Amino acid sequence: MSDKSGTPAGLRERKKQRMYRTISDAAIALFLDKGFDAVSVADIADAAEVSKPTLFRYFAAKEDMALHRFADHEDEAARVVRDRAAGTAPLTALEEHFLAGLDARDPVTGLCDDPGVLAFHRLLYGTPSLVARMHAYTTRSEEHLAGALEEAAPGGEHGALTARLAAGQILVAQRTLALGNWRRIAGGARADDGRGAAAAEARHAFALLRTGLAPYC
Amino acid sequence: MSDKSGTPAGLRERKKQRMYRTISDAAIALFLDKGFDAVSVADIADAAEVSKPTLFRYFAAKEDMALHRFADHEDEAARVVRDRAAGTAPLTALEEHFLAGLDARDPVTGLCDDPGVLAFHRLLYGTPSLVARMHAYTTRSEEHLAGALEEAAPGGEHGALTARLAAGQILVAQRTLALGNWRRIAGGARADDGRGAAAAEARHAFALLRTGLAPYC
DNA sequence: GACAGAAATTTAACCGAGTTACATTTTTCT
């Protein structure tokens, strides 16, 4: 039974996948309860019922046990660009995707007052080493998006450079919007009440991306 | 003799300043020679002739011993905006400053083939933990620039948001340009030969900031 | 110029993240 690539039915693979989740869940539960720095990897190993070296065969660093879920979204922006409807501009697709995320209270938009999500975001932004580690994910995200953008509008005098610049600017805009939303939520605002303002801000940010930084020219 | 703030003539203060440099210099020399990970903080302590706890009373982390010099440039962009000539737009001032940096072979532009600078950049970009740590500096730089931009063009519907977005976009553009320049230098190009292309790229990037991401609309 | 008190340094021990070597178990393939 060796079905090559595609859907690996290997029992071992599924066990590995399950172990990822088990460790990640145990770690996040502990982090939320006591704070990142107050939890040792030995505590996590105990909770997940594995040994310490095994922990680090699944995750390269303690931080990744908390951030694992972000890895899945690493190529989200790139996918939105690649999977956009024919005739739709990349920026339009990204804007609509972000606005849809706002409506769905997607945690990555920052506009989400679910207590669990709120606690997780507080953990994230409140722990410098997690913020630092997340930057690595952002950087890869940027590279993926740059690749997708260059496919979308290839050539040109500075095609590759333009794609990299645009990718960086788009992601920095999304990050800025999400941080602003989260700050309001963390300050006690309710997601439902902030939706209108958040959408207006998002449209403003994308308009700025489209038409440039006129206020500073 | 207690001359308060201003220029602290304290002998102790000057000793402290000197110690910063001594440690930083010793650490960077060792890093360049053997690589960041192959140097232990004990090695640095020996070279700087201090004890390990003293090391960490001067620097919060091993990474900061290499990055200390970047802290000085943390508010450079903000200063350029604040100190611009009357009647000059912030973006214009920043563009001219970057182009001047290119001409001066300023290391922060990436266009510098001085062997020492090249080796340092190779160390920097080749060491993930240094890249991660540098992100903290970038973030603070962004906040400073956002503050300066809001002073420059206050008010507006989304004034504060616009300033934060612009700051992020400007710095991501500079970072992208510098990385591109460095990659060419690291690939063997000479700074003198690359200056024209680098300047063209810089102008292109700032034009994009001014007029928006038309290619993706 | 001696002296009391504050600040900086050293020593030694400690904690936690991450790694390594090796023996043991579990899974896969034949």
Add this chain to the structure above:
DNA sequence: AGAAAAATGTAACTCGGTTAAATTTCTGTC
């Protein structure tokens, strides 16, 4: 069933960073 391969556990280790307490060095006053 059985051999090869992969995953796990144990124990010990390295290294970054911190802490406590004793000691030295500097500052300012009488």
